[in-house]
Structure formats: structure tokens, C-alpha cells
Amino acid sequence: MRAHLPATALFATLAACAPDADTARGAWLASTLARADQSLARTRPNLLASRYARMASSPFEYYRGALAVFARDWADGQNSRSHFSSDTHVYALGDPHPENFGLMRGGDGAFSLEPNDMDAFDRMPYLWDLRRLLVGVTLGLQDANIGNPAARAAAIDAADTIVRSAVQAYVDTLRALRADGPPPRVVEPGGNPVLDDMFRRATRDLAARRELVDRTTVTDGQRRLRRGVIDPADPGNIVADLPAWAIATLPNALDSYRRSLPTAPDASYFRIVDSAREFGSGVASMPRVRVLVLVQGPSESIDDDVMLEVRETADSAGAGWQPPGVYVNSIVDRIRHATSVAWARPADTTVLGDPLWGAVEWLGLACVVRTESDAFKTVRVARWVEERGTPSALAEFAAVLARLLGRVHATPLPDDRSPAARLLAAIDTDAAGFIEEQVCSSRAYAAQTLADFDHFRAALDRRGPTLGVRPESGDMATPSLATLLGSSDPHAPAAP
Secondary structure: OOOOOOHHHHHHHHHHHOOOOOOHHHHHHHHHHHHHOHHHHHHOHHHHHHHHHHHOOOHHHHHHHOHHHHHHHHHHOOOOOOOOOOOOEEEEOOOOOHHHEEEEEOOOOOEEEEEOOOOOOEEEEHHHHHHHHHHHHHHHHHHOOOOOHHHHHHHHHOHHHHHHHHHHHHHHHHHHHHOOOOOOOEOOOOOOHHHHHHHHHHHHHHHHOHHHHHHEEEEOOEEEEOOEEOOOOOOOOEEEOOOHHHHHHHHHHHHHHHHHOOOOOOHHHHOEEEEEEEEOOOOOOOOOOEEEEEEOOOOOOHHHOEEEEEEEOOOOOOOOOOOOOOOOOOHHHHHHHHHHHHOOOOOOOOOOOOOOOEEEEEOOEEEEEEEOOOOOOEOOHHHOOHHHHOHHHHHHHHHHHHHHHHHHHOOOEOOEOOHHHHHHHHHOOOHHHHHHHHHHHHHHHHHHHHHHHHHHHHHHHHHOOOOOOOOOOOOOOOHHHHHHHOOOOOOOOOOO
């Protein structure tokens, strides 16, 4: 096998060589993001500026928000070249970086690790998904073990081993599912420190109803969502009042959403207690409308109120790759279909990752609706520290994520009842070569992304907080709609 620099040396070399000038790659990158985010820059420039600022905070945060760059590189052959038919389409998550997985509590009461962001779900090339995951894991090592340089360097130097473990698990899962093995469902830690931490905290916060304790108040027997900055450590995350006209439309939207659920509670469960607009959450979705809705839940007691998130979504990165109407007719249909594909379904088909996950059109916006609970723990690379940040722990955990991805890719398509067999027909011609190709590809694109991170920050410095795209006359929303969207121009001078 060809010798190569250790990952730490390779990444350091790429970062040191990244030019400050607006090179061809830097200009290409800025134009790619500006084009993809043009509508947001014109209608919600301050929120897009906040997203870009978060992307500029670390290489992994940049990667989370730069799916448009990944997509254009794919189309240009930068990250799609393969000896193993990179255009074979499957049901794909679209953006399976590590922080788009987390624990949910299914209809059977058990926590399970599942994909927890299906905004990009679509029919896409299987290698798109696999490589997006592998590069995400590799870049996540940059944010792991912060405060312990030696442990961080050890994890980064083990990047190839960690990725190799994940690809092997992916291939093994396809083989097991081709042989009619049971689809993997992760309902216990299995001795992995990363999962052990997630399951332990999930169980603790479920018992405490942490989201109600921290994010609501009770006055005169009535529970309400807290407003303002909820966590002083995250001052950009703000909860604010919804305009009255938007509040008035929520009951009908929730009723439509409820009727679309596979197993829906009674209508009284969704009686609205309070609602509010949340700003500053997420990365790619930060400029989108995000609303918290507190509903009655299973009884009239305020102790079992339930918090929902209603969040605007958009087309997937693969929009247009399949002709319209092939398997879904709208964004809402695509999101609803995603849950039937992405999550483990035991014999009892009512057992879902989140029984309240659904989608609805609200105010002309396609929205995901899901449970907002502190017990639903999302993977956080910042928690890859101490025993959770060792190469062995991360190799095991990356393999777990890859198994879940393999499960999704093996889901039968309307025109292909055995995608696992079809994928393996190509992979097994040289399985060892396939694994090494993915290791090399993820290493190369992670290094490219580190260089792009510097280009991105330089572009923000030169072009401004929205990469030079500014609202024009007629772009901005009406005052009432602006209250919901969070519209303002970050280039404009501050009010006196």
C-alpha cells in the first residue's frame, strides 16, 4: 500500500499552504455558497450571517453548513471518482455527518440510535452518503479532545484506522442484509464509551423531563415557554414571541400533521399551550424558521406537557436527480417517506425512532415536526473526549454509524427489491480495494475541506457577512412576516 503522511502532518501542511489571496478555489467556493444561499441572503441576511459565523468557528462546523460545496465537488468529480460505480442510487440520508444521528425514544419505550435529520433524504448515489459520513467522522476528530493536544493528535493520526473500521462495517451490513439478516437497531451501548455516555444522559434527562425544567416556567398553574436567552453559554440561541397571525394558523397545521402520523394520539394531545420562535439553533438550518410548540400531551396535567419543534425545511441536495413524481410529489411527502426508510422497524411497525416525527405545510413552508426533548441526545463531536475520544472508541462508534447507513441503503426500492445485492455485486469484485479507496477518498477530501475552511473565512473577511450578496429593493419581507422570518440586513448601519 502506498505510504502517506500521518493525518496530523497532512492536515497541518494543507492548512499552512492555504493562501490568503482570493485564489481560484476561494472564489469558486464563495460563489458556490452565495448561489446556493442567495434567497436566504436576500430575505434573511442576518440569520445567514449568523450561520456563516458559526461555520467559520471550526472545520467541522464549516463542513456541516457547506453541503452545497460537497454537491458541486461531486458533480465536478472532485469527490465522486471511483472504480466501483459511484452513481448507483439508493435511498440515502443525503447528509449523514456524525451530528445528524442521535437517540430517540420509540413507540416501544426504548431508546435507539437513529438518523435524526432527514432534510437531505432522497434517492442519491450510495457513495455520496458513505463518503459524506466518512469525511464527517474525519473532520469531527478536529473538534474532539479539545484541551488535550496529545489525545487529539492520537485520534487524528488514527483517522485512517477509524474510517477503515466504518467502511468494513458498512460492507458487512450489506452482506448480512443480503442474506436476510435482521436490520441493526442500536438499543444499548454495547460497551462503547460514546454510546454509553449518550444512553446514560438520555435516561437521566427523560426521568427529569429536563426540557420542561430548563425551558419552561409555571405561573398560576400555567406552563409557558421561557423567552430570551435560555443558556448563557449560547447567547445566540434566543426564544422570542411569535406574531399573533402566525399563532392563529398553528392549530390547523398541527391537526393536518397529526392526521398524517402512522399512529396518532387523540386531538386533545396536541392542544396548544404556548408557542414561540427560536433563533440560533443548528448550522445549515439556522436561517430557517424554527418554532417551539408546547402541547397538552397525554393528560391535562402540566407535568406531562410535550414540546414539539416545527422547523422549515427545503429541497434536498439531490433535488432533480430523479424525475418529479418518481416516488414523492413534494418536500413534505419526501420527509414523511424518509421516516419509513431511515429508522429501524421491528415486526411491530408502530415502533418508530420518534412516533411524533412528521411533516406539514405551514404558511407555505414545508416543515418537519418532531419531539423536542432533552432526552433525545444528538451525537456531539465535542463530547469525544477522555475515554470517548480514544481511537478504539471512535473506531467502534464510526462502525455503528456505518451499519445504520448500510441499513438505509439496503432498503428495497420500488424498482429494485435487493439494492444490497446490487451494491455488493460491484464491491465484492475487490472488497479490500473498495475499503482502501474510501479511506483514501475521505483523507483527501477532509484535507481539501480544511483548506476550504481557510478560504471560507478569508472570503467572509473580504466579501462581508453574507459573501457579498445583499438584499435589493423589494427583497425584504413585510414587517409582520419579517417578525417570523427574522429578517434584517447585517450590512445596514445599526440604529441609533
